[in-house]
Amino acid sequence: MLQSSAFDKFASEDREEKAVSKRASANLDSSSGPLANVRYSIFGLGSSAYPNFCAFAKAVDSLIADMDGERIQALGEGDELSGQEESFRTWAKAVFKAACETFCVGKDVNMQEANASLQTNELSWAPDKFRLVPEESGTAMELCEALTKLHTKRVLPCLLMSSNDLQSDESTRSTIQVTMDTQGASELLFEPGDHVAICPANEKALVDAILARVKNERTPDEVVVVQVWKSLEPTERLPPCSMRQALECYVDITTPPSPDFLRLLSLQATDPKEQEKLTLLGKGSSAYEDWKYENSPNLIEVLNEFSSINLSIEFLLQEAPLLKPRYYSISSSPRMYPGEIHATVAVVCWRTKGGKGPLHNGVCSSWLNRLKPGEVIPAFIRQAPLFRLPEKRNLPCILVGPGTGIAPFRSFWQQRQIDLQFTSAVNEKGEKVLGDISMFFGCRHPDLDNIYAEEKQKAITDGALREVHIAYSREPEQPKVGHDLGTAGTDRLGPGHKLRTDSVRAYLY
Ligand SMILES: Cc1cc2nc3c(=O)[nH]c(=O)nc-3n(C[C@H](O)[C@H](O)[C@H](O)COP(=O)(O)OP(=O)(O)OC[C@H]3O[C@@H](n4cnc5c(N)ncnc54)[C@H](O)[C@@H]3O)c2cc1C
Ligand SMILES: Cc1cc2nc3c(=O)[nH]c(=O)nc-3n(C[C@H](O)[C@H](O)[C@H](O)COP(=O)(O)O)c2cc1C
Incomplete structure (x- = not known):
């Protein structure tokens, strides 16, 4: 997002005065919105693989406009699947020109030089540099x-x-x-x-x-x-x-x-x-x-x-771009396994050229698969404060996680197994203290990839999970996770229990 101040360094003093007085008058007008002194333009980074392409950028763009910000250049959109860098350069050139006009600095600026700086800076590589x-x-x-x-x-x-x-x-x-x-x-x-x-x-x-x-x-x-x-x-x-x-x-x-x-x-x-x-x-x-x-x-x-x-x-x-860390949903409860972190990792490998090309291995998953006990795994934690078991512990929960989507839910059911050691599931009035947890899991075949089968069974026996529904995609006429099973599951919660946040918490992964 570009605000007026980003361009102040280009302005000569009198031009700066003009811009300041323009901003000040915008501030003084009580009928104008809180961002009336802001000039801006947004560039959204997204992927057209998603139905709401660049939705966040569009929302921010209209929000600032609604608050009376002055859009100096139309929203730019960069599609990860197609020409993102080029779209950015086109937008950046246009927005720079628009900003020069808005802040009255255009005449002093060498546009060619400015545009060239979009591709190179003092630390960009050049032969023999x-x-x-x-x-x-x-x-x-x-x-x-x-x-x-x-x-x-x-x-x-x-x-x-x-x-x-x-x-x-x-x-x-x-x-x-x-x-x-x-x-x-x-x-x-x-x-x-x-x-x-x-x-x-x-x-x-x-x-x-x-x-x-x-x-x-x-x-x-x-x-x-x-x-x-x-x-x-x-x-x-x-x-x-x-x-x-x-x-x-x-x-x-x-x-x-x-x-x-x-x-x-x-x-x-x-x-x-x-x-x-x-x-x-x-x-x-x-x-x-x-x-x-x-x-x-x-x-x-x-x-x-x-x-x-x-x-x-x-x-x-x-x-070369930096090698990025990979995120994994932690699949253990810290109370059940203190001092440990468990991850459930699908080992990625595929052939390029539509399956006919060379074999490629996912960097992190295949590296983890090759490591030997005792070897170092550099790591840090990223909190997910919105993805927690409910604070109101009597709320029923539905967990939907096919494949490795089961990962975070293993930490949930382990947590519940520990809770059950210290809390009775029902109070003296017969009311539930700990809500039921129903789990929907999907995989290909019961004999191939029904991962954590024994642990899920044990969680049911312990009362940590009320039920586990499994959809097998490679078994004909079996229900599919998130579709047939989703409906079946809500029925089982009993009359009056809809997928409402105040009566049930649903987690999809
Ligand atoms: C919040 C979060 C939580 C996650 N939790 C888990 C988890 O619990 N378990 C888990 O296994 N993963 C999880 N992931 C995914 C994980 O972070 C990695 O993306 C995954 O392990 C692949 O990383 P990699 O380094 O092995 O593969 P990379 O080297 O990053 O390769 C993956 C890339 O290879 C390409 N690719 C892969 N398959 C094909 C194909 N068939 N055809 C063409 N191209 C292909 C795609 O471009 C893909 O992006 C999570 C991701 C996030 C963001
Ligand atoms: C490279 C990239 C581009 C994305 N672009 C969009 C987008 O344009 N619109 C959108 O709604 N989500 C987009 N997303 C997804 C969101 O960032 C976010 O991950 C998603 O909405 C959460 O759901 P998911 O985990 O199922 O992807 C993009 C994700 C990535 C990694």
């Missing part, structure tokens, strides 16, 4: 400290206690229960319903393949920093680390590269045909979307497709 130098102390920053800096969240080391496949041996897929020891860290305390964020590492084979492709004189394990040639200042985008560690732990080498990244790769290709194709893809046109959809290429596949790219390691460390 950066160099790799050894870190003075020769020591890399400790992993969790470095991740804390990168993600501005306190990342702490958990230790893997165990990881077990919850699906049967006959199943072609894996869902693992990952059990972590928090080593007593108070920052890793949580409530049932919260998420754990896990900072994974990339596959060694991919890292090795990239290291073999980059042009560089240093050994992959030397601790280095990237420095700006001109100023000899470190860029500090990444912590001091070896190239191998950077590619393993800090940068994303598997998500298909963005158009901007491809445009910069085109500058490093020597074959004119490859340059041409990379330049085209770098425009983020439909050619890019088709190419990305068809190949979903990771970095090494891009380097193989464009074999003339003379990849600079400084470029990679400076421009």
Whole structure:
């Protein structure tokens, strides 16, 4: 969102005075809304895969207008599935021009220069702009400290206690229960319903393949920093680390590269045909979307497709997106398993090119699947205050969670099992103190992926769950979760119990 103050630095003093007096007069007019002195324009980031495309941005846009904010440029929309970067640039150019006009600074501004700054800034990569130098102390920053800096969240080391496949041996897929020891860290305390964020590492084979492709004189394990040639200042985008560690732990080498990244790769290709194709893809046109959809290429596949790219390691460390933490719904109750965090993780792997291409493994889920007990899992907690068992404990609850959607509900039923050890479900007047919990679960087949089957049964025996309904998608004429079962379940709650928030709490996952 752009407010008038964002542009003040461009204004000369008298123009600033004009703008200030304009804002002041807007403030003085008592009939105007609370944002009458705000000029704004919104750019929404969304995905057209969702029916309410960019709904939040649209809502904020109209809300500010309703409060008398002055929209200086129409809402821009960036679709994650199509040309988001290009849409942003188009909007940003238009909004900058509109802002210059609104704040009367247009004449002094070099529009070409301003527009060019949308693609580059002083830390953007350009050939021969950066160099790799050894870190003075020769020591890399400790992993969790470095991740804390990168993600501005306190990342702490958990230790893997165990990881077990919850699906049967006959199943072609894996869902693992990952059990972590928090080593007593108070920052890793949580409530049932919260998420754990896990900072994974990339596959060694991919890292090795990239290291073999980059042009560089240093050994992959030397601790280095990237420095700006001109100023000899470190860029500090990444912590001091070896190239191998950077590619393993800090940068994303598997998500298909963005158009901007491809445009910069085109500058490093020597074959004119490859340059041409990379330049085209770098425009983020439909050619890019088709190419990305068809190949979903990771970095090494891009380097193989464009074999003339003379990849600079400084470029990679400076421009590759950061490897993002992955969130998992915590599937254990801290009262049942103090000092532990359990996650229920579907191991992601698929073939590109509509099933005919190379096998791709999900970064985090496959990394967790490979880890050995005792190895470190860098993690932090993200609270989900709106996803809790109800404070009014006598409210009945309906939990709907197919597949790994069961994860947070395991923490709920475990919590209820503990509650039942300290509280009687019914008071002396015969009234329920703890409301019934009904669970709807869906999977493919009873013999393949009915995960936590025994635990669910035990929860019923303990009185923590009233009932569990299971829909099997690969069994003909079985009800489907959220449809047939949803109706059946509400009936079972008894007359007068509708899906109303004051009488029943429904959780869908
Ligand atoms: C709040 C929250 C809670 C979550 N809880 C859980 C949970 O409890 N359990 C759980 O398992 N996950 C959960 N997830 C999802 C989880 O965070 C990860 O996204 C998931 O594990 C995949 O991560 P990855 O690193 O293994 O895969 P990535 O390397 O991130 O790869 C996944 C990407 O690969 C691509 N892809 C995957 N399959 C295909 C395909 N067939 N065809 C084409 N492209 C494909 C897609 O672009 C997809 O985004 C949760 C996510 C959020 C936001
Ligand atoms: C890249 C991306 C783009 C999204 N775009 C939209 C959008 O345009 N409209 C929308 O309603 N939700 C969008 N969402 C989903 C919301 O951010 C939010 O996750 C969702 O409404 C919650 O439901 P879900 O967990 O079923 O996705 C997007 C999510 C992602 C990851």
